[in-house]
Amino acid sequence: MITQDDEMHASNVSANVGEFWHPLQDTAPVGEGREMYGLAGTPQLAALCAAMQHHATDIVSHFHQGLIGLPASKRILDHLTPAEIRYAKSRQRRRLCALSAPELTAADHRAQAIxxxxMHxxxxLNWEDLVRARGVLGEAIFKHIDTSAHGEALCMLSRRMNQDLAWQAEAYQRLQISRHEVLQRITLLAWKTESYTDLISQVVQILGEHDEIAGCAVGRPDRQGVFRFELAAGSTIERYLAGIEKTAPIxxxxxxxxxxxTGRAWRSGHVVRSLNIATDPKMVPWRAAALPVGFHSCIAIPLRQPGEPTAAILNLYCPVPGALTGADQIAFVSLLQTILGFAIAGTERLAGNTSTVPYTARRRWSKLLGSDALQMHYQPLLDLTTGQVTKVEALARLQDGDRLLAPGEFFPALSSEDFLTLYKRxxxxxxxxxxxxxxxxxxxNVSVNLPSSALGDIRYFKVTERALKKSGAAPNQLTLEVLETDAFPLGVDVSQELTKFKALGIQLAEDDLGSGYSSLTRLREVPFDLVKIDRTIVSAVGRDPLETLRFTYQLIQLGHSLNKAVVVEGIEDEGMLEAVVVLGADIAQGYVIARPMPAEQLTEWMACVPRVPDGHAPSTALGTLAARLLVEARKRLM
Known part of the structure; x- marks a missing residue:
């Protein structure tokens, strides 16, 4: 809605234009009452419309000359090509004639004005400048139209132009409300999202729906300094990204x-705009890709915390020249930059710096998850008491052409929806x-990883329930592993959520014990059946054998004191396998036993399960050291 201050401002500007726009506004308009529409048979308005058509070119030229005196309008006009200026003038001529047409209806006028x-x-174009431009247009009309011949009709036109301004104000307000909604949604994301991929995938979707933005993308440079767009949104963004990747990589x-x-924003840490891609000499390499898909201006926003290096660049592409340069738009960009800068820093604190994955690879891998390209490999777990293999861990692999990708390669590219697909399949x-x-x-028994986000998402429980019913497998043949290093969703009762899964009859394991921040309370209260000691702990045995074995022993004792079976992961040689047998571990997992393998290969491997070393008569250096450590521990207890 137009405000009272805007109306006063418009009236003051109009009064300065000349007598035509002030005294005649009080003259009774043509037609019945004070109606502005439904005047198709009015001769005075028809005569004005004909005069407008005759003088439209001169009026619009005069109008453009006047706009040069308005800073915001001049900035926009200075960046237009001659063809764009001709097109703008053509639109303004048609618009001027439409406003004076006797057959104009209120509905048509409102739609055109909005x-x-x-567009403005x-x-x-700031609202104040639009109001000033209204006065400039009135002056141009006054100069070329005979007020004595068309006085009453000009009064009607003036009223229509005032109404036009009010309806345009409605469009301004809608966009301002939309900006506030965008910022609110992104702020909420910043508070609750812990993954870089989740954050930027949802941010680009939100921004891609905003009316001022034709396309958006977030990216970072790879190790070679080539900028890689990682996630994007917009109906034509894929064509643009494909075009620049092929012809002019950034x-x-x-x-x-x-x-x-993009390059300048990354180096400087400052927002950089291209007000018109068609005229900006620094956009020449990318012009042929941008203009055909409707990108006419762009802005590169470095996302970083104050005083810190740039973490990523948010690129916004606009459907018209201007690139978010109005006062409200500049404030919007500044807030967006601040919110996302802190949000990305937050994801890095939780998950560390993730590798740069191009948008095309992300899209391809996301699609492959829903196909036969997803292959589960299985790593056996050796029971150190019975010498049998009764459990295997299922580990995801993704066939991408000739490459078989391990989780470390494609997991960083996955969104929360991708992880749900991965878990289900x-x-x-x-x-x-x-x-x-x-x-x-x-x-x-098959062990499958359950992401921590599943505890705040009922869909994972439903998927698990349905999968058990569909397969006909006994629930006790399934173990779900939860990483200790994962941060659980805020406000979630972990014990209560895991108890729901436990009620299905499955087993639960805490993975990577010793690498995260589990409290004794969590280990005691959460219904885990077993705990898995993280591979990074035993991998330190080459640097400090005694301390590594001592810490491993303490974790084994902790697990047993809580009535949990203990699995030691990352066992890669006979010496460490013998050592964990001596230290009392229940189960061992690692390359010395077997590497992850396809299901059909596992069936063959089961015929040659490796033997369990004799913990009572150690024959390796590590086994002997573990036995000595055990003796010392028992002496301290006596």
């Missing part, structure tokens, strides 16, 4: 490919395989 208001707001060094907004595959092994005479 479209124009939206997007190009960054770099962040000092080469020619770094002179656009991986669980179904593992349970189906468990049934096949049982039919072949091997009763193997």
């Amino acid at each position: 479209r124009n208001g939206r 707001a997007i190009v960054g 770099t962040v060094g000092n080469a020619a490919g770094s002179q656009g907004p 991986g669980l179904e595959q593992a349970l189906s395989q468990s049934r096949q092994w049982l039919q072949a005479g091997f009763a193997l």
Whole structure:
């Protein structure tokens, strides 16, 4: 809605234009009452419309000359190409004639005004300048139209133009409300999102729906300094990204490919705009990719905390020249930059710096998760008491062409929705395989990783419940592993959530014990059946054998004191295998036993399960050291 101050401002500007716009506004308009529409048979308005059509070119030219005196309008006009200026003038001529047309209806006028208001707001024309431009247009009309011949009709036109301004104000208000909503949604994301991929994937979707933005993308340079767009949104963004990847990759060094907004924003840490891609000489390498998909201006926003290096660049592409340069738009960009800078820093504190994964790879891997490209490999766990293998851990692999990707390669590129797909398909595959092994005479419990985010998302529980029913597998043949290093969702009762899974009849394991921040309370209260000592602990045995074995022993004792079975991961040689037998571990997992393998290979491997070393008569250096440590520990207890 137009405010009282705006109305006063408009009236003051109009009064300065000349007598035409002030005294005549009080003259009774043409037609019945004070109606502005439904005047198709009015001769005075028809005569004015004809005069407008005759003088439209001169009026618009005069109008443009006047706009040069308005700083915001001049900034926009200075960046337009001659073709764009001709097009703008053509639109303004048609618009002027439409406003004076006797057959104009209120509905048509309102729709046209809101479209124009939206366009003026997007190009960054401040509301105050739009009001001033209204006065400039009135002056141009006054100069070329005979007021004595068309006085009453001009009064009607003036009223229509005032109404036009009010409806344009409505468009400005809509966009301002939309900006506030965008910032609110992104602020909420910043508080609750712990993954870089989740954060930027949802941010680009929110921004891609905003009316001022035709496309957006977030990215970072790779190790070679080539900027890689990681996630994007917009109906034509994929064509644009494909075009620049093929013809003019962006770099962040000092080469020619770094002179656009993205490269300069990365180096400087400041927001960089291209007000018109068609006229900006620094956008020449990317112009052929941008203009055909409707990107006419752009802005590169470095995302960083104050005083810190840039972590990523948010690129916004606008459908018209201007690139978010209005006062409200500049404030919007500044708040957006601050919120996302702190949010990305937060994800890095939780998960560390993630590798740069191009948008095309992210999209391809996300699609592959829903196909047969997802393959579960299985690593056996050796029971150190019985010498049997009764459990295997299912580990995801992704076939990407000739490459078989391990989790460390494609996990950083996955969103929360991708992880749900991965869990669902991986669980179904593992349970189906468990049934096949049982039919072949091997009763193997299958262990599957459950992401911490699952405890705040009921869909994971439903997926687990349905998968068990669909497979027909006995629930006790399934173990779900929860990483100790994962931060659980805020406000979630972990014990209560895991108890729901436990009620299905499955087993629960805490993975990577010793690498995170589990409290004794959590270990005691959460219904874990077993704990797994993190591989990074035993991997230190080469640097400090005694301390590594001592810490491993303490964790084994901790697990047993809480009535949990203890698995030691990362066992890669006979000496460490013998040592954990001596120290009292229940189960061992690692390359010395077997590497992860496809299901069909595991069936063959089961015929040659390695033997368990004799913990009572150690024969390796580590086994002997573990026995000595055990003796010392027992002496301290006596």
